[in-house]
Each structure stands twice: as C-alpha cells, then as structure tokens.
Amino acid sequence: MTSKNARHYKKAMGVIPWATQTNAKRLQFQWGESMPPFIKRAQGCRIWDLDDREYIDFRCALGPIILGYQHPSVDDAVRRQMTNGVLFSMASPIELEAAEAFVQNVPWVEQIRFMKTGADACTACTRLARAYTGREHILTSGYHGYHDCFALAWPNHGAPQALRDYVHEINYSDLEAVNSTFEKFGSQLAAAIVAPYEWNEDTGEEYLRLLRAKCDAYGVLLIFDEVLTGFRIARGGAQEYYGLTPDLAAFAKAMANGYPISAFAGKREFMQTLKKTIITTTYAGETLSLAASKATMEVMRTEPVHEHITKLGKRLRSGFSEIIRETGAPAFAAGLPPAPYIQFDLDDSKKNTAWQDSLFAELFAMGIFPSERWFINYSHKPEDIDQTLDAVRRAMLKLVEEAQIKEMA
Numbered sequence: 001m002t003s004k005n006a007r008h009y010k011k012a013m014g015v016i017p018w019a020t021q022t023n024a025k026r027l028q029f030q031w032g033e034s035m036p037p038f039i040k041r042a043q044g045c046r047i048w049d050l051d052d053r054e055y056i057d058f059r060c061a062l063g064p065i066i067l068g069y070q071h072p073s074v075d076d077a078v079r080r081q082m083t084n085g086v087l088f089s090m091a092s093p094i095e096l097e098a099a100e101a102f103v104q105n106v107p108w109v110e111q112i113r114f115m116k117t118g119a120d121a122c123t124a125c126t127r128l129a130r131a132y133t134g135r136e137h138i139l140t141s142g143y144h145g146y147h148d149c150f151a152l153a154w155p156n157h158g159a160p161q162a163l164r165d166y167v168h169e170i171n172y173s174d175l176e177a178v179n180s181t182f183e184k185f186g187s188q189l190a191a192a193i194v195a196p197y198e199w200n201e202d203t204g205e206e207y208l209r210l211l212r213a214k215c216d217a218y219g220v221l222l223i224f225d226e227v228l229t230g231f232r233i234a235r236g237g238a239q240e241y242y243g244l245t246p247d248l249a250a251f252a253k254a255m256a257n258g259y260p261i262s263a264f265a266g267k268r269e270f271m272q273t274l275k276k277t278i279i280t281t282t283y284a285g286e287t288l289s290l291a292a293s294k295a296t297m298e299v300m301r302t303e304p305v306h307e308h309i310t311k312l313g314k315r316l317r318s319g320f321s322e323i324i325r326e327t328g329a330p331a332f333a334a335g336l337p338p339a340p341y342i343q344f345d346l347d348d349s350k351k352n353t354a355w356q357d358s359l360f361a362e363l364f365a366m367g368i369f370p371s372e373r374w375f376i377n378y379s380h381k382p383e384d385i386d387q388t389l390d391a392v393r394r395a396m397l398k399l400v401e402e403a404q405i406k407e408m409a
C-alpha cells in the first residue's frame with residue numbers, strides 16, 4: 001500500500017469500523033500491496049485510486065454497474081430530476097414511470113414496490129409470503145442480505161436464536177435437502193427464497209424445477225432472489241434465463257446502474273397482500289434513484305446491452321481458456337458470459353485460494369481490477385478485454401514459472 005493509502009486507511013479505521021460500509025469492500029491483504037483500498041473516481045469501465053492509478057474494472061461495484069460508470073443517459077436523468085427535488089411529502093409521478101419501465105423489461109411482474117437495498121427487498125418478499133399464507137417457516141438458499149432471518153449461519157450473528165426454528169437453509173442444487181425440508185415442514189412453510197443461479201456451468205435447472213413443483217404441491221410461495229441475477233444473466237433475470245416463473249422476486253443490483261434502489265415484485269394476487277399488511281420505508285420513493293432506474297431500464301430495452309455483455313464475456317472466457325491451455329496453469333475457465341471466471345482446480349482448496357490470491361495480486365499491479373466473477377458492463381470495449389487478457393497471460397506465465405521453480409527446489 002502506498003503511504004497515501006496507508007494514511008487514509010489508518011484514519012478511516014479510526015472512525016469507521018472496517019474502513020468501509022460493505023463486507024466485500026474490506027481491504028484484502030492477501031491480494032497484495034497493489035490492491036487499492038479506496039477508489040475516488042470512475043468512468044465507463046475504468047476506476048482511479050487515491051494515487052490516480054487507473055484500473056480496468058471487472059467488479060462493477062459488486063454488480064450494480066451494468067451500463068458503465070457515469071453513463072450519460074442515467075446521470076442526465078438524475079440531474080434533470082434533481083432540479084425538481086429529491087423526496088416529497090407525497091408520492092412522486094416518477095414512481096409510476098419507473099414501475100412501468102421496469103415491467104417492460106420483466107413482463108411476468110404484475111405489480112412492484114420499490115425499496116432501497118437487496119436485503120430490504122428479500123425481507124419484504126418473505127414478510128409478504130408469511131402474511132399471505134399465515135405460515136411462519138421459510139426455506140432459504142443462498143445469500144439474501146444481512147437481515148435477521150438470513151444471517152443465522154454467521155458467527156456471533158446477533159439475531160435471536162429462536163429464529164432457527166423457523167428458517168431452514170439449504171445448499172444450492174441439493175435436491176435431497178429440498179425433498180426432506182418439504183417432507184418435514186412443507187405445510188408450515190410460507191416461502192422458499194432462492195438465489196436462482198450459482199455462477200457456474202451447472203445451471204441448477206432441475207433444482208429450481210423441483211422447488212417450483214414442491215411449492216405448488218404444498219401451497220408455498222416461490223421467491224427468486226434476483227438481487228444479483230436480475231438484469232445481469234439476462235435482461236429479464238433468472239426467470240427469463242430458465243423460463244421458470246416465481247411468485248415473488250427481489251431485485252436490486254443493476255436496476256439503476258449504481259444508484260441505491262431495490263424492488264420486491266411479482267404476481268398481483270400476492271402483491272395484493274399489501275392491502276392487509278404494512279411494508280414501508282421513508283426513502284423508497286427517493287426520486288433520483290427512481291429516475292436513474294427508469295433511464296437504465298430504457299437503455300437496456302432499446303440498446304443491445306445484453307448482446308454486448310454476452311459477446312465480450314465470451315471473448316474474455318475463451319481468452320481465459322486459451323491462456324490456461326498455453327501456460328498449463330491448474331485451472332479452467334467457467335461461468336456464464338456476463339460473469340466468467342477462472343477456477344483453479346488442484347485437489348487442495350487452500351492451494352487453489354493461494355493461486356487465485358497471487359493472480360489477483362499480479363493483476364492489481366498491472367492495472368486490472370479482477371473479481372471472483374468478472375462482471376462485464378456495456379462500456380467495456382473489445383480493446384479493454386484484449387488488454388486485460390494480455391495482463392492475465394503475463395501474470396499466469398509468471399505464476400506457473402514460479403510454481404515450477406518451487407517444485408524443483
């Protein structure tokens with residue numbers, strides 16, 4: 001870390017636990033000295049750290065950036081809205097406009113309500129399901145945010161232990177766990193909430209179809225947590241990708257190209273539960289993010305955003321494969337085109353992590369901001385992908401050579 005970063009980090013740690021607000025943005029020392037702990041500016045697919053070092057970014061702010069940082073259509077819509085005000089004493093007309101723009105992209109959605117975070121949206125879905133069914137148990141699968149019901153597996157989580165009796169967490173693609181959980185608790189379950197994609201080649205289709213069938217058989221609401229998959233794996237998210245429709249869904253990242261907004265949405269029959277229950281928060285009608293979301297939806301609907309992302313993601317992934325073949329690195333390339341990745345595949349998982357950490361450390365030093373899932377956005381150009389692959393090739397060659405030397409020693 002440079003002295004400027006070190007000074008800032010020390011000061012931030014003094015007043016902000018973690019020095020950041022988001023777990024995944026905590027400084028990862030294992031990613032080497034060149035990993036930038038702070039980013040002060042971003043434009044298109046490029047980001048700049050405190051020392052003005054430039055990186056090609058594949059983290060996309062952990063998923064929200066789908067069009068590229070500071071996309072002009074989105075930021076202009078925000079600036080226009082700002083001249084009218086940010087938050088009002090009653091609903092703003094932009095709420096309807098953003099809702100209509102959303103359902104044009106996700107046509108299975110009949111009704112929608114906006115929130116602020118992915119966790120908000122997931123909690124709203126399960127609350128709604130409990131109110132609709134009058135049941136208390138839920139099945140969860142995947143990360144759904146930090147709220148009580150979803151944090152029970154974490155160490156020292158601070159949520160009431162009693163919730164464990166009501167929340168049944170299962171692993172993605174575990175068909176047996178689906179069967180046994182429904183057998184035991186099916187008639188007490190209000191909902192099954194599932195992050196519907198695990199970012200590998202195994203799409204889990206059988207798993208999702210089994211969940212849909214079990215939910216139908218037991219009168220349980222199926223909720224897709226599309227916080228990460230929505231507008232990312234396809235314009236219409238996992239629902240479009242699998243052709244499988246849930247009853248409710250949570251959306252957040254990529255809804256507004258980085259502006260803070262989320263949504264819970266779904267079939268009218270279930271959303272109408274809001275006639276008899278209350279889910280409310282003061283800032284959900286904040287107009288700048290709604291204007292940003294409306295504009296993001298329009299760009300995604302009228303421009304070849306997902307074709308572009310898919311095309312460049314394929315270029316990146318096949319480049320990864322070629323480099324692995326050329327260098328003999330113990331890895332393979334995987335992932336859907338919108339978010340490919342390199343998976344090291346030695347028998348020892350600690351060694352795989354060490355390879356990945358070393359690769360990331362090399363890439364940071366070469367001006368590439370890598371990611372566990374390399375998110376592509378609409379502003380990445382073929383030249384950015386080629387420049388990135390050139391860096392990955394050099395980094396991988398160095399690591400393979402170092403590994404060979406170590407083996408010989």
Ligand SMILES: Cc1ncc(COP(=O)(O)O)c(C=O)c1O
Pocket residue numbers: 117118119120122142143144145146195225226227228252
């Ligand atoms: C699938 C999924 N659900 C929910 C969340 C929580 O979203 P947020 O951090 O906006 O609360 C995340 C965040 O990474 C997520 O990936």
